[in-house]
Amino acid sequence: MNKPELLAPAGNLEKLKIALIYGADAVYVGGKNFSLRAFGGNFTDDELKIAVDFAHSMNKKIYVAVNIFAHNDDIEELKNFLKFLDDIRVDAVLISDLGVFSLAKELTNLEIHISTQANITNYKTVEMWKNLGASRVVLARELTHDEIVNIKKNSAIELEMFIHGAMCISYSGRCYLSHYLTGRDGNQGECTHSCRWKYNLVEEKRPGEYFEVSEDDRGSYVMNSKDLCLLPCLDKVIESGVSSLKIEGRMKSVHYVASVVKVYRQAIDDLMQNAELRIKNEWIEELDKVAHRPYTTGFFESDGSSTEIYDTSKAKQSSTFLGLVKDFDPLTKIATVEQRGKMEIDQQIEILQPHDKNFSQVLTEMTDEEGNFINSAPHAQQIVKIKFLQDVEKWSLIRTLKQK
Ligand code: SF4
Structure with missing residues (x-):
């Protein structure tokens, strides 16, 4: 094989x-x-x-x-x-x-x-x-x-x-819905994902009165x-x-x-x-x-008939990206990190590494580029230095351990 x-x-x-x-x-x-x-x-x-x-x-x-x-x-x-x-x-x-x-x-x-x-x-x-x-x-x-x-x-x-x-x-994307509703054409790379919107029915003589469109009692995100x-x-x-x-x-x-x-x-x-x-x-x-x-698993294991979601069109995630490790000094165990989400001292973080196992720790020590100790890094793409308890691979991602 x-x-x-x-x-x-x-x-x-x-x-x-x-x-x-x-x-x-x-x-x-x-x-x-x-x-x-x-x-x-x-x-x-x-x-x-x-x-x-x-x-x-x-x-x-x-x-x-x-x-x-x-x-x-x-x-x-x-x-x-x-x-x-x-x-x-x-x-x-x-x-x-x-x-x-x-x-x-x-x-x-x-x-x-x-x-x-x-x-x-x-x-x-x-x-x-x-x-x-x-x-x-x-x-x-x-x-x-x-x-x-x-x-x-x-x-x-x-x-x-x-x-x-x-x-x-x-x-497979052969769709005119987005172009019809927004003028942005999915077949020209501009899809607005209109299939995920929530739709209601309006009768022309009753503007403002929305009648729910539903396949069953679970809801109406039919597409x-x-x-x-x-x-x-x-x-x-x-x-x-x-x-x-x-x-x-x-x-x-x-x-x-x-x-x-x-x-x-x-x-x-x-x-x-x-x-x-x-x-x-x-x-x-x-x-x-x-x-x-x-x-x-879509059509792979069946005819794809159970692939719709009825409760929400929003995506969910259980972790948030906080920073990207640009460099790491194994002697001091200090990493240079580019901020991507709000990082704060005492926060529980998890490190996703390209090759090695993920690990977690509490964020205990962080400085700005000049070496001043800081409690948080709120600025987009701010460069900070973070002390780790173990070696960290370059290109690792720092993220929240659990969605706040
Ligand atoms: S609107 Fe939905 S179905 Fe149509 S091309 Fe965009 S993602 Fe695909």
């Missing part, structure tokens, strides 16, 4: 570094245009060059999403962008539009992965994309385990599938999907022979990227050593610490 690639989202350079340092084999990013995350903190051309160099310096891969449905006006700029990506040697581009695909084939030597936006749900479609020259396809989320196994059996190119993250209630989490069935995912396991979330936080990547890194590595291994509670607990909606 081949070990699958762990593929993580990276909305900016910091998240890219975190994803790779915490164990992703590859990352996917978007340029400033042409990727379906217009608000995902996408990369400028200069940042893309830095990102490619960083990923390659770690012998890891970087894929760039060019997965909009292009209009005529996009074509000239797309040509330049694709040539640029070829020049800086990204490892693949992620495409869903056949016209963009043909441009990439004509103008570049780039490897092409077909985005989940192309809604690939059967092996004949995989075969067609292979014949056209794609090296990998990302399967639609709307597939059961048996269907994925069957597609794998009948396919001769790499398959990639989502294992974790938010889901669309419509078919509000749970988040995908295939950790509980990761053994079956790996057995299916898919080449790459993808985490959703280019717009998610540094905390989300670090935590989710670390859990799946450990789980994949441990399951490859021992296929009988049971999923550890500590992994499930870790995934609960970052912002998420209730988890579901």
Whole structure:
């Protein structure tokens, strides 16, 4: 059984570094245009060059999403962008539009992965994309385990599938809801997640009178999907022979990227050593610490019919990100930390490390950059020095032990 690639989202350079340092084999990013995350903190051309160099310096891969449905006006700029990506040697581009695909084939030597936006749900479609020259396809989320196994059996190119993250209630993002309600088009990377809003019915002659829309007595978030989490069935995912396991979330936080990547890194590595291994509670607990909606295995283990949430559209998390360890002096056990949330003396903190075990302690000693003792660090991205009781890895995340 081949070990699958762990593929993580990276909305900016910091998240890219975190994803790779915490164990992703590859990352996917978007340029400033042409990727379906217009608000995902996408990369400028200069940042893309830095990102490619960083990923390659770690012998890891970087894929760039060019997965909009292009209009005529996009074509000239797309040509330049694709040539640029070829020049800086990204490892693949992620495409869903056949016209963009043909441009990439004509103008570049780039490897092409077909985005989940192309809604690939059967092996004949995989075969067609292979014949056209794609090296990998990302399967639609709307597939059961048996269907994925069957597609794998009948396919001769790499398959990639989502294992974790938010889901669309419509078919893998082919949705006009956001554009219809807000003018912001999900198919151009501007989705406002209108499917998660609370809806009421208003009769035209009774303005201001809201009638609740409800499927049953649980409520009315009829289009509000749970988040995908295939950790509980990761053994079956790996057995299916898919080449790459993808985490959703280019717009998610540094905390989300670090935590989710670390859990799946450990789980994949441990399951490859021992296929009988049971999923550890500590992994499930870790995934609960970052912002998420209730988890579901989606279509993988069923027909996806129990994937809606009825009580709230808000994500929950049991821990808050407080600071990023930029440096550590093992002699003094003092770390240089960039503040990301309000830190206070006597606060119980937990440290999430890229490789070593998490640990917790009370925050007992903190100074500002000049060495003055301080009781709290309220300023955004303030640099502080914190005394630890043990060694801390650079790039560790400091967070609350429990949500306040
Ligand atoms: S509105 Fe919801 S279903 Fe539609 S594209 Fe956005 S997230 Fe997906």
